[in-house]
Amino acid sequence: MEGPLIPVIVFFLVFVAVAFELVNKAVAGLCGVAILVVLRIVGQHEMIALIDFETVILLMGMMIIVSVLRSSGVFTMVSVKVAEFAGGSPLKILILFSGITAIMSAFLDNVTTVLIVVPILIELTKGMGLEPRIFVISQALVSNIAGTATLIGDPPNVIIGSKVGLTFNQFIAHMALPVAVIVIASVGFIWWANRKTFRPIHTDLVKLFSVQLLLEKIRFQFMDRRLDKAVIIKGLTCLAAALALFTTQTITKLSPGVVALSVAMFLLLISRVDLEKVLEDVEWSTLLFFCGLFILVGALEKSGVTEWIAGVFMKTGQNPYVIVLTVLWVSGMVSGFLDNIPFTITMIPVIQYIYQSNPIPNNILWWALAFGVCLGGNLTYIGASANIVAVGISRRHHYDITFIDFLKTSVAVTMISLSLASTYLVVFLWMSL
Amino acid sequence: MNGQDREILYGLFRDHLHVRGTSQTTRIALQSLITSLRQLRCPFQDIRGQFEALTHTIKNGEPRIAPLINLIVSCEKEFAERKIFEKSTGEQVAADAARIVEDHMQRLEETTRRLVQIGGDCIKKGDVIMIHSFSRPILQMFSDAKNRGTDFVILILRQAFVKTKQVIKYMESEHLTYTVIPEYNVSHFVDKATKLFLGAIAITADGKALCSMGSSGIASIAHIAGLPVYLFVTSLKFSSERSTEQHIHEKTEQLMEGGVAFTQISHSHEIIDLELITHLITEEGEMDCERVNSALAS
Secondary structure, X not given: OOOOHHHHHHHHHHHHHHHOOOOOHHHHHHXXXXXXXXXXXXXXXXXXXXXXXXXXXXXXXXXXXXXXXXXXXXXXHHHHHHHHHHOOOHHHHHHHHHHHHHHHHHHOOHHHHHXXXXXXXXXXXXXXXXXHHHHHHHHHHHHHHHHOOOOOOXXXXXXXXXXXXXXXXXXXXXXXXXXXXXXXXXXXXXXXXXOOOOOOOOOOHHHHHHHHHHHHHHHHHHOOOOOOHHHHHHHHHHHHHHHHHHHOHHHHOOOXXXXXXXXXXXXXXXXXXXXXXXXXXXXXXXXXXXHHHXXXXXXXXXXXXXXHHHHHHHOOOOOHHHHHHHHHHHHHHHHOOOOHHHHHHHHHHHHHHHHHHOOOOXXXXXXXXXXXXXXXXXXXXXXXXXXXXXXXXXXXXXXXXXXXXXXXXXXXXXXXXXXXXXXXXXXXXXHHO | OXXXXXXXXXXXXXHHHHHHOHHHHHHHHHHHHHHHHHHOOOOHHHHHHHHHHHHHHHHOOOOOOHHHHHHHHHHHHHHHHOOHHXXXXXXXXXXXHHHHHHHHHHHHHHHHHHHHHHHHOOXXXXXXXXXXXXXXXXXXXXXXXXXXXXXXXXXXXXXXXXXXXXXXXXXXXXXXXXXXXXXXXXXXXXXXXXXXXXXXXXXXOOOEEEEEOOHHHHHHHHXXXXXXXXXXXXXXXXXXXXXXXXXOOEEEEEEEEOOEEEEEEEEOEEEEEHHHOOEEEEOOEEEOHHHHHHHHHO
16 A cells, blocks of 8 residues: 555554553553555565664663663662762752762653652652752753753763764763753753752741651661672673764764673673563563654655655745754653654754755754754653653652643743743854854 | 762661661661761861761651650750860860760660560460561560570561561570461461560651551451550650651552562551550550650650
């Protein structure tokens, strides 16, 4: 069967099923693929060829490395140390936790970061009589922003990097500095908007005393098992080795996916951790969802749909500034309401078509897409997995964060983030032309 | 101090009591007091007021933690004798006050150490000891007895797992022989056990013990079955308040379990009569009724 109608309908149904969580996203994606294969819109061998295995193995490798490190307790230990170092100062708690969340999110996946940081942060702020919600929201937002900085920080970056061939160093060189500025500006805004919450406590003996009791409780609660020093050393060494190999990609000619999976296998070999437990931590449904999406988008591309979408974008004119800002803001707004992974996969062939007719230098359109999909995910709490997880943890601790509660902070932070990203991209484009 | 801060503080005390026991909670509270005095940066003339507000809050905790209160009262006396709040600078006040609190921590450690020594003598060869306490001194008694070569078996009455887990971890680390039995299965084991060991937060002025929840039921069953009940407390746990003044925390909560919504009322601790106790052991040895009364009077 030829023509774009069936691939578009299937893709739309999958998108709706995922957006409204009607079924598991992997099931939705693979059902869509099954329909396309049964209707012979995509051939069986063609289906396999459409999957970008580079993306899949990079994500799988990083998930394994993070799982081993997480089992060692090192991340929890770091978070508890940060809580101790903050010493009960609300402002220090915001700044230090944002710092640690930003660093962890840049190199680990955002959901893992939130899963580690948020429970400790809730316990700490709740015990101090502070309102935990704003701290939870701040860490979810920071994790999404900081994940934008590196190739491995957020799945959309992994997809863009793998499909387009952008290296780890290119991501760091073009994204790290603006992301750092956006993190600082966002944390600064959160402080300013809630400045009454962040009053110091060192003049109040009762609060200081409560904080000490609280820190002891947190130490006991979260450090209630022996740290596996051998696994920590091996895990951190392997993570450092993976980062070193990512940064020397142009010399070694090893793709990030090959590096991540090889290092992960080596880590499993030397750490001798329980493989079954590690495999439980790998997000198989996400990986299967990716495979399904690659095939669905491949079918759209084959039937000319992505070319048509690119044409819509091109109707904004040939002005590169307009195109870059359109990609950034459209990606940002759409990612605020829809899963940014399928959107990214859909947008990649669209951007490739735009490049064919308007070769904007220095990969700026790709950076615009990365900024848009990653930062835009912060617009609502359904825009990014880390937001959903953070809100879920907060709810389990009896601190409900409503859609509106989240919006009160997230809209402003997203506008600040996208505005700063726009400024950066415009300046970068002006210097490149 | 506002009501919310007070509730938070009392909640933290209860959390520590729940999983760490009274001695550890007292030690943690004194250490927290030292650290917070050193961190305090308030106008010099406010220090005394802040300290008094804090100690007043601690003394009226829910529940009242007798050893902590006794040590705080003793600290206050020493502060007054040494005119701590009349020093010239805030740093000097904090340093001198912290030193006095440290001395009191030493006193706590010393009395606990002596209780462990004396309590260890209560463990005999072939004993099957049932425990309903995770207090550190009782656990250390087992280690001491084992190190002296005494063979015995421990029956751990399982409570909330967060508490029982601490006991199991300790048993494992000290290679002690133990079996875990559910708290509600105690009647099946009273004839097999030779002793029941209990701990308490306080011995009240009217001759009762403030204990963790479940203790009174276990002690009653043991008493009826003729199983000797040992209660281990340091003299620091003798309270000047009656059992009705121990401020046991009552919690009312709305719960939803298995699709059924209901209101539940629960208490943090309970009172047991010393008549159920066969042997009351302190760091000064076994105490009979007369000695208990004289200790309470003093």
